[in-house]
Structure formats: structure tokens, C-alpha cells
Amino acid sequence: MPPKSDEKKTENQRKVFEFLADHFKSQEPFTKGELESVTTWQGASFSTYWSKQYKRFFVPAGGNSFRVSCTSSEPFGQVSNRFKRGSGPSGLRLRLQ
Numbered sequence: 001m002p003p004k005s006d007e008k009k010t011e012n013q014r015k016v017f018e019f020l021a022d023h024f025k026s027q028e029p030f031t032k033g034e035l036e037s038v039t040t041w042q043g044a045s046f047s048t049y050w051s052k053q054y055k056r057f058f059v060p061a062g063g064n065s066f067r068v069s070c071t072s073s074e075p076f077g078q079v080s081n082r083f084k085r086g087s088g089p090s091g092l093r094l095r096l097q
Helices: 004-026 032-036 044-057 076-085
Strands: 058-060 065-068
Touching (some): 004 032, 032 044, 044 058
Antiparallel strands (some): 058 065
């Protein structure tokens, strides 16, 4: 059985993925705070995930808003496909229906 911290990390990754997948499909803008609110990460933890894992998938949408984009070296569509196959970033294994 994985430690509780791994379960929490996996749950946060799943919630972020679902949020980004929804916003990728709709192209609805969102704020950094809205993304943070779907996780239990706070302060420096969220900022680290934002800058190192997720920010590359966003483009500015005016003001403090962003849109999920396909402009990074690994477009979000490819990441979405990896999650659907069951392998997320850093070896994280997720099965989303």
C-alpha cells in the first residue's frame, strides 16, 4: 500500500489533469488560483508544480488568465493521451474514464 503522501499526490495530479482536460476541450480561460483550488497543494508546493510541470501547457489569455495550449514541446493533447493510456508524468499511473 502506498504511503498517504503518495496517495495525496496522485489525487492532486488527477484533479489537475481533469481540470486541464476540461479547459483544454472548452478553451475556457482560468486563473492560477482556480487551478490551485482543485488541489491540496499550498504556497511553495503549488508554485513548484505550476512552474516545473504545468506552466508549459499554458498561454496568456489576458489579465491573470491562461488557456491550455498545444505550444509546448509536449503538447497537452499528447499528455492527455498518455493519461488515458494510464501513464502520467514522472511514472504516475492513472486510469481516467
